[in-house]
Amino acid sequence: MDNLTPSDLFSPSKARQQRAQAQDWAHIDSWLSYKYSGRTVPTFERNEETLKVLRELSMANERADEERTVLERVEREALKELDEVVRNDNDERILSQLKSSLTQEGEQALHAIASTAVALNTPTAAPETLAHALIQHTTTSQNLTNQLAHIETLQTYLATQTSLLRTQLDELQTNPAFSTPHQLQRQTIEQTRQTKHLRTKIREYxxxxxxxxFSQNRTMTPGSANIGSAEVMGEMLEQQKVLDELRERVEGLERQVAEFAGLPADREMARKEVGKLEVRLDEVRRRRDELFEGLVG
Incomplete structure (x- = not known):
């Protein structure tokens, strides 16, 4: 009932669920106190999953107690009936004569067969019946031994994992790196204020x-109504492409003109200068050829 929230007061289903859980926890606490017989009950996490497991365990324990009680009552009644059975004197005489006629080994064998039949709870003392019962009990014992070993291995693994989880939980609770920053509340308030301010700016923009x-729509001319259409955009891209080609041609011409830098502006004088340069070029070529022929000779 302590877990009820204000919203649960207006929800009858949640309130009933909380009451049912409170009753279940009260039953579990009473059952654990009875089982521990005055000892301190270990602490555990109280959640729905734990409550479900403990409730099933309590019900299984109650069924086992009832079965044990019924079995004890049946055994008492059977012993009472056996005590009330009147022994036959003739049977006792035959048994006494049989024992006196047996050797020591035979008496030991008879006692062993009788004890085995009683221990295995077989209806007869026939060797085949005893053998089948013994094999069945051996198989059951081996299966239980294997299951017990598996449970012990699982218990060891769960204990290791529990220790690891407790270590990690202690690390989370004690390590300052995982603690909440002191300025978190101030940062939250500042971010909330900035968010409100930005929302106001967004609405303003x-x-x-x-x-x-609205102003653009009012001042838009009929010819500019289709300025954003696909056809107009295509034409603009074509014009941009032509403009790029012209720019490349102009840059090529500028590079060609740059090769004639330093020549006179007058055409005749430029031709004379080019002629002089050609004569010098011829002289340099002849000089190169003579040097090459000298090297070869």
């Missing part, structure tokens, strides 16, 4: 954008 779009 949206209003401005709407006003600009």
């Amino acid at each position: 949206e209003d401005r954008l709407s006003s600009l779009q």
Whole structure:
């Protein structure tokens, strides 16, 4: 009932669920106190999953107690009936004569067969029946031994994992790196304030954008109505492509003109200068050929 929230007061289903859980926890606490017989009950996490497991364990324990009680009552009644059975004197005489006629080994064998039949709870003392019962009990014992070893291995693994989880939990609770920053509340308030401010700015800019779009729509001419259409955009891309080609041609011409830098502006004088350079070029070529022939000779 302590876990009820204000919203649960207006939800009858949640309130009933909380009451049922409180009753179940009260039953579990009473059952654990009875089982521990005055000893301190170990602490554990109280959640729905733990409550479900403990409730099933309590019910299984109650069924086992009832079965044990019934079995004890049946055994008492059977012993009472056996005590009330009147022994036959003739049977006792035959048994006494049989024992006196047996050797020591035979008496030991008879006692062993009788004890085995009683221990195995077989209806007869026939060797085949005793053998089948003994094999069945041996198989059951081996299966239980294997299951017990598996449970012990699982218990060891769970204990290791529990220790590891407790270590990690202690690390999370004690390590300052996982603690909440002291300025978190101030940062949260500041971010909330900035968020509100940005929302106000966004609404303001949206209003401005709407006003600009409205003004643009009013001042838009019929010819500019289709300025954003696909055809107009295509034409603009074609014009941009032609403009890029012209720019490349102009740059090529500028590189060609740059090769004639330093020549006179007058055409005749430029031709004379080019002629002089050609004569010098011929002289340099002849000089190169003579040097090459000298090297070869």
